Amino acid sequence: MPELPEVETIRRGLDKFILNQTIQEVHVLCEKSFRGNKKWLLGQKIIKIDRRGKALLIQLENNMWMMVHLRMTGQMIFVGDEKFAAGHPDGGFTEKMPGRHTRVYFDFTNGTHLYFNDQRKFGFIAVLDELGLHEDKFLNKLAPEPWDMKPDDFWTMLQRHKAAPIKAVILDQGNIAGVGNIYADEGCFYAKILPWRRCDSLDRDEADLLLRGLCEVMQASIDSGGSTMKDYVRADGTKGSYLEKFAQVFRREGLECRRCGGMIEKTRVAGRGTHYCKGCQK
DNA sequence: CTAGGATCCTGTCAGC
DNA sequence: TGCTGACAGGATCCTA
Numbered sequence: 524m525p526e527l528p529e530v531e532t533i534r535r536g537l538d539k540f541i542l543n544q545t546i547q548e549v550h551v552l553c554e555k556s557f558r559g560n561k562k563w564l565l566g567q568k569i570i571k572i573d574r575r576g577k578a579l580l581i582q583l584e585n586n587m588w589m590m591v592h593l594r595m596t597g598q599m600i601f602v603g604d605e606k607f608a609a610g611h612p613d614g615g616f617t618e619k620m621p622g623r624h625t626r627v628y629f630d631f632t633n634g635t636h637l638y639f640n641d642q643r644k645f646g647f648i649a650v651l652d653e654l655g656l657h658e659d660k661f662l663n664k665l666a667p668e669p670w671d672m673k674p675d676d677f678w679t680m681l682q683r684h685k686a687a688p689i690k691a692v693i694l695d696q697g698n699i700a701g702v703g704n705i706y707a708d709e710g711c712f713y714a715k716i717l718p719w720r721r722c723d724s725l726d727r728d729e730a731d732l733l734l735r736g737l738c739e740v741m742q743a744s745i746d747s748g749g750s751t752m753k754d755y756v757r758a759d760g761t762k763g764s765y766l767e768k769f770a771q772v773f774r775r776e777g778l779e780c781r782r783c784g785g786m787i788e789k790t791r792v793a794g795r796g797t798h799y800c801k802g803c804q805k
Numbered sequence: 806c807t808a809g810g811a812t813c814c815t816g817t818c819a820g821c
Numbered sequence: 822t823g824c825t826g827a828c829a830g831g832a833t834c835c836t837a
Contacts, residue, residue: 643814646831
């Protein structure tokens with residue numbers, strides 16, 4: 524899915540386009556993609572758009588919330604005078620809405636629309652009241668985001684997972700929030716650590732560098748989000764995405780490392796495709 | 806408690 | 822062409 528930087532990009536886009544708008548109708552095209560009662564949303568004004576890790580939280584005037592999780596292939600697409608699309612980069616950005624992968628969409632009273640697309644149907648929108656939000660399992664187990672985590676706490680967390688590969692540990696949202704497959708690989712590259720190393724093989728300097736790397740690569744991506752999204756909306760599609768600009772290892776297997784000139788390779792760690800530089804990651 | 810694997814679902818691509 | 826298996830920007834559930 525969209526990882527934390529993309530979800531934050533969506534949050535900012537929604538802040539611009541749907542904050543203070545009133546929901547007129549909700550169309551549920553796939554039952555699995557929508558949890559709760561849509562009646563709680565009708566006629567309600569959107570008063571806040573928040574994010575925790577990779578989850579979006581949309582607050583309504585009646586104090587109900589929508590939690591949106593895009594998982595692997597979710598996208599949010601706003602269509603009004605302007606168009607805004609973010610999330611999973613494949614397809615859907617240019618096609619007519621609702622499209623083949625539209626699962627839920629909203630009509631607003633001013634005539635604009637918001638579409639939730641999700642090819643694989645792993646994502647969802649859930650309608651929750653205050654209590655439901657408070658008791659949500661995913662939100663409750665969510666660890667702090669990298670920039671809210673002290674190096675001491677990151678180090679302590681690593682000690683709890685001595686035998687696990689470092690990549691598996693930073694992908695677990697209960698250990699550190701917001702890291703996904705791209706930034707796990709990019710963070711390990713930044714810290715010059717091989718992603719399958721056991722946690723207890725890292726020294727304190729490597730752990731500190733890894734935490735800083737996760738902050739750096741995710742923040743850089745958030746900062747570039749705005750211009751990236753403009754590229755997606757154009758008819759010529761997703762060329763020039765931030766991946767091509769910022770990724771040092773992700774999907775660069777067979778290419779030259781920009782840091783040491785070595786070869787980028789791909790393997791499998793924690794059940795996920797994993798990219799690394801053979802030359803400078805130890 | 807942790808670690809590892811299967812699983813949810815649809816689509817695409819490489820290899821026969 | 823048609824089939825098959827692998828894989829995909831995530832998280833959960835089950836087992837050991």
